[in-house]
Amino acid sequence: MNAVRAIALGALLAVGLTAGAQTDPLPSWNDGAAKKAIVEFVQATTTQGSPKFVPPPERIATFDQDGTLWVEHPMYSQVMYILESVPGLLKAKPELAKVAPFSTVLEILKGDRAAIAKLTMPDLEKLAAATLTGMPVGTFQAEAKKWLAEAKDPRWKKPYTELTYLPMQEVLKYLRANGYKTYIVTGGGQDFVRQYSEKVYGIPPEQVVGTAGSTKYGYAKDGKPFLTKEPKLMLNDNNAGKPEGIHLMIGRRPYAAFGNSTGDKEMLEYTKAGDGARLSMLVLHDDAKREYAYGPAQGLPATKVGAFTQALYDQAKKQGWIVISMKDDWKKIFAFE
Amino acid sequence: MNAVRAIALGALLAVGLTAGAQTDPLPSWNDGAAKKAIVEFVQATTTQGSPKFVPPPERIATFDQDGTLWVEHPMYSQVMYILESVPGLLKAKPELAKVAPFSTVLEILKGDRAAIAKLTMPDLEKLAAATLTGMPVGTFQAEAKKWLAEAKDPRWKKPYTELTYLPMQEVLKYLRANGYKTYIVTGGGQDFVRQYSEKVYGIPPEQVVGTAGSTKYGYAKDGKPFLTKEPKLMLNDNNAGKPEGIHLMIGRRPYAAFGNSTGDKEMLEYTKAGDGARLSMLVLHDDAKREYAYGPAQGLPATKVGAFTQALYDQAKKQGWIVISMKDDWKKIFAFE
Numbered sequence: 276m277n278a279v280r281a282i283a284l285g286a287l288l289a290v291g292l293t294a295g296a297q298t299d300p301l302p303s304w305n306d307g308a309a310k311k312a313i314v315e316f317v318q319a320t321t322t323q324g325s326p327k328f329v330p331p332p333e334r335i336a337t338f339d340q341d342g343t344l345w346v347e348h349p350m351y352s353q354v355m356y357i358l359e360s361v362p363g364l365l366k367a368k369p370e371l372a373k374v375a376p377f378s379t380v381l382e383i384l385k386g387d388r389a390a391i392a393k394l395t396m397p398d399l400e401k402l403a404a405a406t407l408t409g410m411p412v413g414t415f416q417a418e419a420k421k422w423l424a425e426a427k428d429p430r431w432k433k434p435y436t437e438l439t440y441l442p443m444q445e446v447l448k449y450l451r452a453n454g455y456k457t458y459i460v461t462g463g464g465q466d467f468v469r470q471y472s473e474k475v476y477g478i479p480p481e482q483v484v485g486t487a488g489s490t491k492y493g494y495a496k497d498g499k500p501f502l503t504k505e506p507k508l509m510l511n512d513n514n515a516g517k518p519e520g521i522h523l524m525i526g527r528r529p530y531a532a533f534g535n536s537t538g539d540k541e542m543l544e545y546t547k548a549g550d551g552a553r554l555s556m557l558v559l560h561d562d563a564k565r566e567y568a569y570g571p572a573q574g575l576p577a578t579k580v581g582a583f584t585q586a587l588y589d590q591a592k593k594q595g596w597i598v599i600s601m602k603d604d605w606k607k608i609f610a611f612e
Numbered sequence: 613m614n615a616v617r618a619i620a621l622g623a624l625l626a627v628g629l630t631a632g633a634q635t636d637p638l639p640s641w642n643d644g645a646a647k648k649a650i651v652e653f654v655q656a657t658t659t660q661g662s663p664k665f666v667p668p669p670e671r672i673a674t675f676d677q678d679g680t681l682w683v684e685h686p687m688y689s690q691v692m693y694i695l696e697s698v699p700g701l702l703k704a705k706p707e708l709a710k711v712a713p714f715s716t717v718l719e720i721l722k723g724d725r726a727a728i729a730k731l732t733m734p735d736l737e738k739l740a741a742a743t744l745t746g747m748p749v750g751t752f753q754a755e756a757k758k759w760l761a762e763a764k765d766p767r768w769k770k771p772y773t774e775l776t777y778l779p780m781q782e783v784l785k786y787l788r789a790n791g792y793k794t795y796i797v798t799g800g801g802q803d804f805v806r807q808y809s810e811k812v813y814g815i816p817p818e819q820v821v822g823t824a825g826s827t828k829y830g831y832a833k834d835g836k837p838f839l840t841k842e843p844k845l846m847l848n849d850n851n852a853g854k855p856e857g858i859h860l861m862i863g864r865r866p867y868a869a870f871g872n873s874t875g876d877k878e879m880l881e882y883t884k885a886g887d888g889a890r891l892s893m894l895v896l897h898d899d900a901k902r903e904y905a906y907g908p909a910q911g912l913p914a915t916k917v918g919a920f921t922q923a924l925y926d927q928a929k930k931q932g933w934i935v936i937s938m939k940d941d942w943k944k945i946f947a948f949e
Binding site: 332335412456465466469473479480481483487489490491492499500501502509510515518519522523524525526527541544545548 | 669672749793802803806810816817818820824826827828829836837838839846847852855856859860861862863864878881882885
């Protein structure tokens with residue numbers, strides 16, 4: 276860069292900064308307590324001289340994924356990946372096709388969606404072990420990427436990766452523009468989410484904390500080393516596992532955390548318990564028309580997928596966390612609308 | 613920032629960039645194969661249009677700590693922390709003072725350094741569990757910080773944190789100036805190293821991968837949540853544990869990796885086995901006068917602390933890793949020289 280170009284850049288910067296100050300960083304949010312809380316938090320923690328100023332290296336914000344950054348109903352996308360990987364698995368092991376839970380999955384995929392309810396937790400664990408482990412890391416990554424490029428959500432007929440919430444994408448960008456490092460802290464599989472987090476959210480793999488199994492280092496016949504995904508759980512990144520995973524993988528307490536269900540409770544508590552300005556927020560799915568409505572908080576229908584209980588709602592009110600109403604706070608839900 | 617100040621900044625930037633291009637990024641290195649390999653690697657991977665160009669988000673470099681970034685002889689600093697924490701522990705539990713291995717540690721601290729050899733691996737594990745676990749994370753952090761500020765290396769009479777290798781500090785800065793994210797990947801305790809990594813190496817806590825125990829989320833009497841350090845190993849970040857830990861915590865294969873002992877072998881193999889330009893380097897401690905000399909590679913004295921075997925040396929030569937001779941490649945070892 277020569278001096279003339281650098282000066283031109285300087286001038287552009289100045290113009291950009293002025294323009295930036297006049298632009299709404301959260302255009303998909305309606306004015307209200309939620310939007311106000313986010314903007315005030317960012318201003319308080321990033322304005323030099325503010326009593327709540329946070330030095331840039333300490334600016335950490337964590338986001339649950341399913342139901343917080345993208346759609347989780349009627350079923351978590353990764354569970355759909357597990358189910359839709361079964362036919363490929365059965366090609367290699369046809370003897371399993373008549374054995375439950377693999378036979379149940381074939382019924383589901385033939386169109387009997389109600390059969391999903393037959394799957395127990397041990398069934399899901401068996402299916403997860405069979406489809407997510409036992410292969411080299413590189414093989415899993417390629418298979419997950421292929422599925423993500425091809426699979427579609429049945430309601431919107433779009434790739435799952437397009438079903439992210441535009442208002443939350445704006446929060447991610449707004450925080451990053453203000454020096455925050457944004458992390459995903461998900462109950463979903465770390466290796467799965469890392470395959471699209473950078474492209475979909477601008478969050479690099481090293482900033483994804485998720486449920487993680489161990490890997491095993493070994494050598495191929497040609498002597499090349501590789502890692503194999505093992506069916507051994509290292510971190511169950513749900514509930515208390517979220518702050519424990521944050522300590523393991525980040526080593527600092529977040530200043531802001533976003534979730535939407537009881538699995539996020541401990542992460543929000545841990546965040547809010549820190550000194551200074553801390554922001555804990557929960558997305559409430561109360562928009563049956565534009566997305567889904569479930570709780571059971573506030574009389575919304577109960578669910579097993581991403582439950583937001585009344586106890587969680589009451590704790591939020593008591594401890595100063597902010598509940599985001601999808602219906603009232605979000606002008607737009609998806610970028611494609 | 614107004615336009616005039618932005619333009620002034622632009623001009624300063626231009627001057628800075630011009631000056632930077634003429635400065636040797638590795639002034640403490642003698643000219644030779646090692647320095648050449650580092651500079652060529654950086655140029656090949658960061659020059660637009662180079663066939664070996666690496667996009668900035670993928671620029672990951674990993675560094676072992678003990679013996680690679682700072683002195684590890686006669687004993688790892690964290691082992692000294694464990695030993696020197698025993699008297700404090702015995703104040704709370706005086707009944708342990710007459711029981712081995714605690715009684716052995718008291719002999720060592722009274723000046724009988726030879727007694728260190730009496731400590732077995734199970735002894736060290738017992739001492740580590742007693743001094744590194746069972747307390748709230750915040751308590752451990754405060755104790756480790758206090759020790760690091762007060763403890764001194766017996767030979768140089770300086771804090772351990774000043775015994776970092778200036779040539780390696782230059783490599784860290786040079787890589788970062790070229791868009792690399794630098795990580796520590798250490799057999800040492802993750803929570804311990806994170807207490808000084810930012811100040812000492814410019815490496816933030818979230819970029820420290822180390823041996824890690826689990827933590828347990830709980831609540832104090834006033835309801836405030838906190839994490840307790842548990843005596844349960846999650847990641848033994850040595851040998852195969854290094855590439856496994858890199859996959860867990862970073863999720864990308866490094867482009868450059870630096871080590872100094874057999875515990876780094878798998879990390880260097882894994883790094884070098886990637887596509888494109890990959891740099892694997894080993895520090896050989898062959899300078900008894902300015903630091904220490906140990907191998908047993910190349911006829912150097914054998915050691916149990918950071919052994920560099922002849923087999924590792926031969927593998928390095930065969931697989932194109934570069935061995936750094938402390939004696940020949942480093943003009944200066946410490947900043948305080």
